[in-house]
Amino acid sequence: MSEIWQDFAEAKEYIVDKNPVSPFIEVWHKSGKTVAVNPLVRFPKLFLPLCQEDSGLSEEEERAIENVLFHYLARMDRLSGFSLSSLRLFDIQRDIQHGLYGQRVQQWYASLAAKDQYALLWGLEQSRYEGISHYHMYRVLMQHFFTGTKVYTYEAEHRVLVHIPEEQSAEKEVTAELLQDLLLDWLWDIRLFWKWPFGILGKGQTMHIDGMVIY
Numbered sequence: 001m002s003e004i005w006q007d008f009a010e011a012k013e014y015i016v017d018k019n020p021v022s023p024f025i026e027v028w029h030k031s032g033k034t035v036a037v038n039p040l041v042r043f044p045k046l047f048l049p050l051c052q053e054d055s056g057l058s059e060e061e062e063r064a065i066e067n068v069l070f071h072y073l074a075r076m077d078r079l080s081g082f083s084l085s086s087l088r089l090f091d092i093q094r095d096i097q098h099g100l101y102g103q104r105v106q107q108w109y110a111s112l113a114a115k116d117q118y119a120l121l122w123g124l125e126q127s128r129y130e131g132i133s134h135y136h137m138y139r140v141l142m143q144h145f146f147t148g149t150k151v152y153t154y155e156a157e158h159r160v161l162v163h164i165p166e167e168q169s170a171e172k173e174v175t176a177e178l179l180q181d182l183l184l185d186w187l188w189d190i191r192l193f194w195k196w197p198f199g200i201l202g203k204g205q206t207m208h209i210d211g212m213v214i215y
Contacts, residue, residue: 008078014035037070146175167195176192
């Protein structure tokens with residue numbers, strides 16, 4: 001987890017990261033004189049108006065305002081201690097590391113890169129505390145771990161169909177299975193399709209001759 005208050009330096013310039021490496025990470029690189037910050041993790045209402053094309057501000061003015069705001073927010077973070085969201089993330093991380101989610105999840109989490117650990121913690125925090133649907137967070141995290149994944153949920157039939165456009169492997173199977181265990185109802189019928197998509201009648205983009213499975 002990396003937020004602006006961590007390793008904060010008064011002398012550095014803090015600006016909006018317009019191409020963040022991950023939607024779940026606030027600060028990715030802290031080296032150099034300028035630090036790019038993803039404001040959508042914690043401060044979307046504050047920064048979205050500033051980032052509009054019709055803001056009427058020059059690029060130089062935008063950078064100056066962004067820098068002042070991020071410096072102020074970093075100081076507020078330090079004065080108020082951890083944010084509520086950060087405390088929740090640490091709480092979930094502690095539970096995982098102590099095996100409360102099971103030994104498999106504990107070992108898998110330890111093997112993940114920092115950005116993937118943060119994505120998982122953020123997803124669990126959103127579903128546990130913010131009331132975000134488990135099925136929505138399952139879709140978001142599957143698309144994080146497997147780029148291009150499509151998830152189709154059929155509530156009336158208690159069925160979830162997932163197309164993962166990658167070659168199947170034991171390591172990837174573990175990731176998909178544990179995300180399913182953490183976020184989906186075990187009574188539902190969840191079916192994964194690796195590499196080859198399945199055809200859905202009425203959705204033309206899924207219908208490719210000799211390149212699909214009809215379900």
